Amino acid sequence: MIENPHSCGYHDQLSVAANDFLREIKVELSGGEIVIQCLKDEGVEYIFGYPGGAVLHIYDALAKSVDIKHILVRHEQGATHAADGYARSTGKVGVVLVTSGPGATNAITGIATAYLDSIPMVVVTGQVATPWIGSDAFQEVDMVGISRPCVKHNFLVKNIEDIAITLRKAFYIAASGRPGPVVVDIPKDVTDPNIKIPYSYPTNIAMRSYNPVVKGHIGQIKKAVDLLLAAKRPMIYTGGGVVLANASDLLIQLVRHLQYPITQTLMGLGAYPAPDKLFVGMLGMHGTYEANMAMHECDVLLAIGARFDDRVTGKIALFCPEAKIIHIDVDPASISKNVRVDIPIVGSVDYVLNDMLKILEEKSYATDTDALKQWWQKIETWRAKDCLRYNKSSPLIKPQAVIEAVYKVTQGKAFVTSDVGQHQMWAAQFYHFDQPRRWINSGGLGTMGFGLPSAVGVALAHPDEQVVCITGEASILMCIQELSTCKQYGLPIKIIMLNNRYMGMVRQWQEFFYESRYSHSYMDALPDFVELAQSFGHVGMRVEQPDQVEAGLEQAFAMKDQLVFIDFVTDPSENVFPMIEAGKGHHEMHLSPAGELA
């Protein structure tokens, strides 16, 4: 019998037994414990976070938990980028835990980064206790208000009873439809360790106001197939949506079936294998000559999971002037937002491509092979221009050569994160990704400082893979503190820094559009990066000669258990080509430093 000082009869014994039974199905937990238990029930492996006053109850509950690993970053921006890198490379929801006020505001850049690239993320932020909300309390900021324009949705949880259902909704919203970050703001009193309620994690979630479309309209898909097959100069243009929907295999089937040329956006790289002949390279501002010219002259354009971003379209009035456009997207608001389309198909890319392939396979539809042959001949003449050529006999290290060497040494199999600028474009052009989720970069927001912390998330998710961070000396300094996180968790990331002593892309624009007035784009007083890496406990190397590039990389990648930071001293005057100036059409590319127009 259970010892109970107040027990004096049959009824008491009965209620004790009943409570025991209840306790078996519903454990009593505090708010802080509920947060952690919910994350466990969601199958979360890693939380990227930084403690502080408003989340101490949650951190205390976390200390008692052995299932979830917490990764202590050095700045909350790093936490969001790491969770983002984890999410991009795995397809799972990235999880962040930070405190109120500055913890929350520091996370904003990373949240906006994930929002612009539609990355699923749940960000739990602490908030001051409910009675203090609105009183300008210590470390108080209206996180729901501040984050509203850059989240898919956000919540303020005011009662302990609402924690579980809110987190369940947050994960569901973040991962479904067009994915995105969701912020859950939890006031400190709601996680009070002394208030406990019975816990169970909701299994089903029904929201009358949120029902993303999954299946595409079959009539529209049939119309699209008809238009595609009638094309004389077809073009397929795909984006990050293919990666997000895990539809890479279906895309490959479709493209191989049709034998049509395919181009991919910066966000879409890897969904279709770049070394394949049917791939004509990335399109847009720094896309290949053949991709952009094919866009300009195609008569039918199939856009899949791409959003007609201004860096892709150039001047809208000059975009694909002769093409009928089919657009598949899970987000209806992406369709006809920037460019009017002829056949819209709202649905998840994987479902729609599946239906499309079925229709193509059911009947013996045929493409116009003669027209296609001529079209490919034209494309090959464009391809023959070799628009990505660069001077290979320079006495200075050419940044493109470094990326080519990284591609060679890693056999094209690495996970590559990047920061933002020239090095990002060269990585996109010269690392020929042949699998999705291997190319991790901030395409939409263009967040400098993204590369290193996102590599932290990738390295944790893929401990047996090579993880490379391609960066520049300007970007890396924006989140350099995460070298310390890498040391704490033993992450053997290889940092490839293209050091041209300039904010390269800014300098390139100043050279082209501001008569070479390099206003504040020179990086003066740079640290010694070799010693910097060493001071964090890592290996630092410097490579200054073109003939040392590959040997340096071989040496670095041979150190399998070490983070190696390689400072490549590159040609400071190198520019990214081809280039379409903002506001120009796809056919108006600069192809070389001499300003040769296509």
Add this chain to the structure above:
Amino acid sequence: MRRIISILMENEAGALCRVAGLFSARGYNIESLTVAPTEDLSLSRMTLVTRGSDEIIEQILKQLNKLVEVVKVMDLTEGFHIERELLLLKVKAKSAEQRTEIKRLTDIFRGKIVDVTELSYTIELTGAGEKLDAFVKAIDLGDIVEVVRSGSSGISRGDKGMRL
């Protein structure tokens, strides 16, 4: 073109901010906006008047639908509909002549005088926006003490309704 958009949304704190924030973030116009809970207290009904080209209106409708708390969106201007707005107007009414004139004008517009002092009348008037404009114009500008307008509310004609 002027459009009247009806929105059915979760009656939750911050829902109004999401709609207003969407309009300011994307540079859309809001001419007026009214909101109140429906007979089902978990839902709010909003009427929003905006202006834009067909492309912009299409984006507005799509973006509104995308908000997680929005249940339904309808462009009332696409079909037959009724639009009403409430006007409360306080006007100087001192002389007998002034009082008669304002009373007569109020009757013509089928308004009501809802408050009277020795110096003023307060008039209540409902109708479409243009009718209220016409009434305000008819009153001598110098005599107006204050004007309060609710912004338009709208509902479609016929037996169908915007429900869950």
